[in-house]
Amino acid sequence: MHMDIVMQQVLKMKNEDPVRFNKLVQEGMAAELGYLPEKNLREISAEKLKKENYSEDPEYTAVSDAVLAGKRKDVEKLVNKLIENGRDPLDIVTEALMPGIQVQCEMYDLGKAFVPEILMSNDAMQGGITICQSELGDIPSKGNIASFVAQGDLHDIGKNICAAILKANGYTVTDLGRDVSKEEVLKTVKDKGIQLVCGSTLMSTTKPGLMDTALLLELEKTGVSVACGGAAVSKAFVGTFNNAIYTKSPLETVHKADSIISGNKKWNELR
Amino acid sequence: MTAEQAVALDIGTSGLRGQLVNLENGQVIRTCIMNRNPIPGANIMDHLSFALECGGDKTRRLLVSTVHDIIERLKPEHLSRIAVCGNPIQLSLLEGKEFRDLAYAGESKLKEENIGPVDRPGHIVSGDILGFDSGVEIIIPPAVRHEIGADALAMMIESGFLEDDFCLVTDYGTNAEMALKVGDTVYTGSAAAGPALEGQQIGSGMLAGPGALSDLCRCPQGWRAKVLDSRMEVQDGPMINMRSGMIHKEGVVPKGITGTGVIALVHAGIMDGRMSPPKITGDSIDITRNIRFTNEDLAEAGKALGAIRAGHLTLMIEAGVSHKDIHTMYMAGASGTYVDPIKAMSVGMVPPSVINVVQVGNTSLQLAKDIAIKPDEIDSLNVLRKELLAKHIMFAKSSVFSDLYSYELAVWTEGMDTYRYSRKLAEYDQSGYLGTPLKPTIRKVSDLDIIDTGESLEMLDTKIEIRGTWNCSRCGICVRLCPEKALNMDNGRFIVNTGMCLGTACMRCVENCPEGAFALWNTKNEFHISKRPNETVTAEPFPL
Numbered sequence: 001m002h003m004d005i006v007m008q009q010v011l012k013m014k015n016e017d018p019v020r021f022n023k024l025v026q027e028g029m030a031a032e033l034g035y036l037p038e039k040n041l042r043e044i045s046a047e048k049l050k051k052e053n054y055s056e057d058p059e060y061t062a063v064s065d066a067v068l069a070g071k072r073k074d075v076e077k078l079v080n081k082l083i084e085n086g087r088d089p090l091d092i093v094t095e096a097l098m099p100g101i102q103v104q105c106e107m108y109d110l111g112k113a114f115v116p117e118i119l120m121s122n123d124a125m126q127g128g129i130t131i132c133q134s135e136l137g138d139i140p141s142k143g144n145i146a147s148f149v150a151q152g153d154l155h156d157i158g159k160n161i162c163a164a165i166l167k168a169n170g171y172t173v174t175d176l177g178r179d180v181s182k183e184e185v186l187k188t189v190k191d192k193g194i195q196l197v198c199g200s201t202l203m204s205t206t207k208p209g210l211m212d213t214a215l216l217l218e219l220e221k222t223g224v225s226v227a228c229g230g231a232a233v234s235k236a237f238v239g240t241f242n243n244a245i246y247t248k249s250p251l252e253t254v255h256k257a258d259s260i261i262s263g264n265k266k267w268n269e270l271r
Numbered sequence: 272m273t274a275e276q277a278v279a280l281d282i283g284t285s286g287l288r289g290q291l292v293n294l295e296n297g298q299v300i301r302t303c304i305m306n307r308n309p310i311p312g313a314n315i316m317d318h319l320s321f322a323l324e325c326g327g328d329k330t331r332r333l334l335v336s337t338v339h340d341i342i343e344r345l346k347p348e349h350l351s352r353i354a355v356c357g358n359p360i361q362l363s364l365l366e367g368k369e370f371r372d373l374a375y376a377g378e379s380k381l382k383e384e385n386i387g388p389v390d391r392p393g394h395i396v397s398g399d400i401l402g403f404d405s406g407v408e409i410i411i412p413p414a415v416r417h418e419i420g421a422d423a424l425a426m427m428i429e430s431g432f433l434e435d436d437f438c439l440v441t442d443y444g445t446n447a448e449m450a451l452k453v454g455d456t457v458y459t460g461s462a463a464a465g466p467a468l469e470g471q472q473i474g475s476g477m478l479a480g481p482g483a484l485s486d487l488c489r490c491p492q493g494w495r496a497k498v499l500d501s502r503m504e505v506q507d508g509p510m511i512n513m514r515s516g517m518i519h520k521e522g523v524v525p526k527g528i529t530g531t532g533v534i535a536l537v538h539a540g541i542m543d544g545r546m547s548p549p550k551i552t553g554d555s556i557d558i559t560r561n562i563r564f565t566n567e568d569l570a571e572a573g574k575a576l577g578a579i580r581a582g583h584l585t586l587m588i589e590a591g592v593s594h595k596d597i598h599t600m601y602m603a604g605a606s607g608t609y610v611d612p613i614k615a616m617s618v619g620m621v622p623p624s625v626i627n628v629v630q631v632g633n634t635s636l637q638l639a640k641d642i643a644i645k646p647d648e649i650d651s652l653n654v655l656r657k658e659l660l661a662k663h664i665m666f667a668k669s670s671v672f673s674d675l676y677s678y679e680l681a682v683w684t685e686g687m688d689t690y691r692y693s694r695k696l697a698e699y700d701q702s703g704y705l706g707t708p709l710k711p712t713i714r715k716v717s718d719l720d721i722i723d724t725g726e727s728l729e730m731l732d733t734k735i736e737i738r739g740t741w742n743c744s745r746c747g748i749c750v751r752l753c754p755e756k757a758l759n760m761d762n763g764r765f766i767v768n769t770g771m772c773l774g775t776a777c778m779r780c781v782e783n784c785p786e787g788a789f790a791l792w793n794t795k796n797e798f799h800i801s802k803r804p805n806e807t808v809t810a811e812p813f814p815l
Contacts, residue, residue, distance in 0.1 A: 017514045019545065019552050114681035116674070116695070152380030154667040157677055179377025204312075204320040204775045205374040232316075236782035 049106050053099040059087075060096035063128065067100025070120025072127040079128040089132035093139055097128045101168035108165075109251065115161055122164030141172040143261035146188050147198040149178035149230075150209030155202035158230050162198055165250040171257065182213040189217060189224050195261045198253060200230035207232045211241045218243040225260065225267035227253055245270045275351045276300070278342055279639035281422075282334070282357035282365065284308055284315050284445040285469050286478070288636050288721065289341040294351065297644050299725035303344045306478055308361075309333040309735040311767075312774030313466050314445050315360050319374040320775040322364055325792060331367045332800055333735055333769055335401055338365070344729055353398070354410040354643035356635045358446065359391055359420035362411055366400065376667050391420075392656070393649040410642050410649060413656045418663050419459050423448040424652065425638035427457065430601040430631040437592070438599035439583060439622065442634070443468060443607040447579050450661075451586040451597070458590045460664045460672075462582030464575040468606050470529040472571050475562045477527030479605070480730070484508060484525040484558065486611060487535040494539045496558065498523040509558060513543035516553055525562055531610045533572050536564050538614040548573050548683045573683025580619040581666075581675040587622075588671050588699050589664050595703070599627040600711075603634045608720040616708040623708035630713070633720045671699070733770025737800060740764045743788035749780035765791055 014021045046068075054061045059082060066074040075097070082092055104121040107113035133139060147163045149156045156178045163173045174192055176184060185197055197217065199210045210233065214226040226244045228237075238246035245267050247253040259265040274295035281288040287305040292298070310318040310333055322330040342353070355362060363370040372386045381387075391414035398407030412421035422442065427433050427450055432440040441449040447464040450457050470476040470483070477483055479499065486497040486505070493512035500506045500523055507522040528536065536556065540546030545556065548569060555565040587594055600621050602612065612628040615621050621628065642648045666672040678695055681687035693705050716722065740763065749765075750758050757771035758780055781789045 019514050019516055023552075111686065114685050114687040114691075116677045116681055116687075116691075119677060151383070152375030152377045154376040154665075157673050157680075161677075179379045181379055181383060203376065204316045205323055206377075206380070207320075207775075209380075232776070234778075236778065239782070 045110055045112050049103045053102045055095040063096035064100035067097055067121050067124045068104055070124050072124040075124045075128045079131045083135060089135040093132050097125050101125045105165055105168045118164050142170040143195045144193050145171045145196045146174045146176055146194045148176035148180040148185055150199060150201035150206045151179055151181045152206040153201045153203045154178045159200045162250040162253055169254045182216045185213050186216055186220060189222050194224055196257050197224055197226045199226050199228050202231045204232040214241055214244040227256055243267055273348050275349050276347045277352035277643035279643045280355045281636040281639055282361040285466055289345055291345040291347055292640055292643050299723045301345055301727045302721055302724040303341050303729045305341055305731045305733055307733040307770030309337040309733050309770045311769050311772035313471055317774045317776050323374055330364050334365045336735055336800055350407055352408045352643055354639045356412055356421050356425055356639040358422045359414040393653050410646050412642060413653055415656045415659055415661055416663055419661055422635045425634045426603045429634035429637045430603055432601050435599055437596050439597055440601035442603040444604045449582055451590055453590045453592055455660055457661045458586045459661050460582050460586055460666050462578040462666055464578045467571040467575040468530040473533055473568045474565055475528050479529050482526030483529045484532040485529045486531055487539050498525045513539055513545040525558060530606045534610055534614055534618055537572055538617050549686050570684045576619050577679025577683050581672055581679050583622055584675055584701060585669055585672040594622045594701055595624045597622050600625045602630045605720040608632045612713050623706055626709060626711050628711045628713045630715045632717050632722050735769050736766050737769055738764050738766050739791045741788055741790045743786050748783055749789055752779045752783050767791055
């Protein structure tokens with residue numbers, strides 16, 4: 001085709017369809033600069049993150065890959081085999097199971113992985129951890145966190161995501177489930193040496209449950225605060241009572257948990 | 272002597288509808304619509320929160336005075352009966368009966384509060400419970416179980432769904448009640464879709480009214496906006512080119528976007544590649560200087576559409592049928608009547624393999640009218656309630672729903688590829704659900720959601736106000752920060768228009784008060800309900 005005709009068509013497209021025109025120009029420039037089109041980004045970041053996080057032992061990376069792919073049965077099979085071969089269960093957790101979910105969480109932060117995948121990877125990892133736990137007893141962790149959905153509410157998608165991401169970041173999470181009373185939370189806090197409680201609720205009718213839990217934990221002088229989240233909960237609502245902080249996303253929960261458990265911060269320093 | 276008259280009422284989460292009916296010939300005399308529900312809050316859980324915090328009695332007074340408002344405007348001459356239909360929450364609040372069993376989903380809370388199961392049969396009570404003459408009968412239809420209320424029953428009876436098989440019915444309202452019929456078994460559910468599909472909680476959203484952008488039509492230069500004029504007739508509006516982002520100012524200038532407008536925008540945006548959830552290229556579609564559809568609006572709409580699609584899929588999976596077996600979809604409610612079914616299918620509101628779509632209008636008001644004319648029907652409804660083999664799937668408890676909804680959220684708000692969702696659906700034997708929909712035949716029972724409006728249709732804005740006063744500096748921050756402009760100050764007294772108020776989900780008035788003095792919602796505070804003088808808009812019957 002003659003160059004003039006090509007240019008004419010390009011100009012026509014620029015006038016008629018500037019959105020598409022700009023997109024094409026940007027994609028073209030990106031290709032010139034050595035960036036590959038977006039489609040491959042997921043694979044590239046996955047490879048890069050795997051290199052950073054995975055162990056060098058191929059038997060461990062196989063487990064990590066199975067966690068990343070969210071295949072619980074595969075993970076259980078592989079972990080059982082490793083234990084039969086005399087590998088250290090603690091090593092399996094830190095070198096094989098954790099890196100898999102770590103990669104998934106970092107991909108999620110980059111917008112390359114999504115909530116359903118985190119949940120599946122978490123499920124797969126839990127399968128492995130349960131096996132290791134039965135061999136080893138308790139596994140050392142960054143801290144003890146309890147998670148629950150306020151009494152009266154059953155919506156637990158958000159709580160499950162949050163618990164999965166906390167586990168992926170090295171915390172031991174005691175998941176109390178949904179429709180949990182404040183007394184039940186208090187009992188767990190006292191019995192299990194919990195350092196932070198994460199509560200959520202979707203229904204606006206049940207949000208007083210979070211407040212009551214935070215106040216009961218304060219009244220009983222447990223020294224444990226409640227990180228609150230969920231669709232019905234706002235920063236301003238959490239600001240109306242003591243002994244609680246608001247966390248908007250699972251990632252923020254991890255950061256605040258780090259500050260409270262490792263950084264020895266109090267709830268009022270984090271509001 | 273004039274013939275006896277009855278009033279049929281539909282109490283919805285986002286508005287009330289009333290009709291005056293001549294009992295001699297069953298004709299509708301006139302219709303009146305209240306644009307908002309008077310209880311603060313945009314959804315039913317927020318309504319319940321208000322009732323829990325401020326007391327059922329106060330909440331009831333709000334509803335009762337709104338009902339009086341509507342009936343006053345209907346000008347009945349010889350009122351002998353009032354039939355009320357709606358979801359069990361609104362009906363229980365109106366009657367002043369137990370509602371707390373509906374406020375909590377978890378058993379442990381119900382046990383702690385000593386709330387047992389509540390039976391809600393259909394019944395007839397004397398008018399004095401709502402402040403009418405004791406000679407007036409008030410007819411309340413039954414709820415099948417507490418989650419399947421009279422409104423869901425109305426949707427199943429009035430649409431023809433119960434006579435059909437392998438069909439779905441959905442009331443596209445705030446609570447999106449839905450039912451699937453396979454053989455003799457009816458599977459029901461309610462996906463709290465939120466009010467986005469009614470034009471609320473959308474930045475430039477509005478309810479259907481003059482100036483509302485209600486649809487988009489494909490034409491060679493792009494999409495022609497359809498806007499309602501002052502007579503509620505559809506007129507041509509601006510021309511929107513999704514690809515170039517160019518808008519030609521033409522025709523009627525839109526003032527806001529209705530629910531059906533939202534669906535049309537999402538459909539058009541995705542068709543033309545302008546939107547790929549969660550992002551709109553250029554971050555928003557600017558329709559006029561003040562009206563735009565933003566990324567946040569797309570996310571809100573996406574959550575609502577996702578809840579409906581996940582709900583439909585959950586019913587089919589629980590019933591063990593493939594979506595390919597479902598032939599007919601009955602679309603109820605105002606949004607279900609006015610939406611273009613083709614667009615609704617393309618955004619996932621209707622399963623893709625449906626070949627018949629029937630738009631049935633507001634079934635709740637139809638049932639109220641039927642029992643207003645024949646109150647004995649209440650007995651057969653009570654029989655049906657016992658016989659109906661309904662299997663209710665509480666979506667909050669369903670692992671299938673929570674699995675699918677997490678995919679919906681990922682698709683609509685995080686930008687996950689739909690092919691990953693399809694792969695998941697294939698595991699549930701629902702492959703092809705996200706594919707290109709079939710072209711169904713469409714039958715509209717009536718052009719309007721209210722099939723017969725009688726000689727006039729009146730639209731009222733809610734005028735119910737709560738007044739209160741307390742010690743503070745009257746700095747006015749609360750009034751300025753009210754996002755709905757529901758709060759005002761008059762002579763040192765605070766006045767809130769409860770129908771406009773967003774209730775517990777907002778609370779900016781309380782939270783931003785520098786003195787911590789804002790006490791309108793304080794339970795101890797005296798509650799003054801008053802009404803502003805009514806200025807009403809009389810409108811022609813309108814297609815949205």
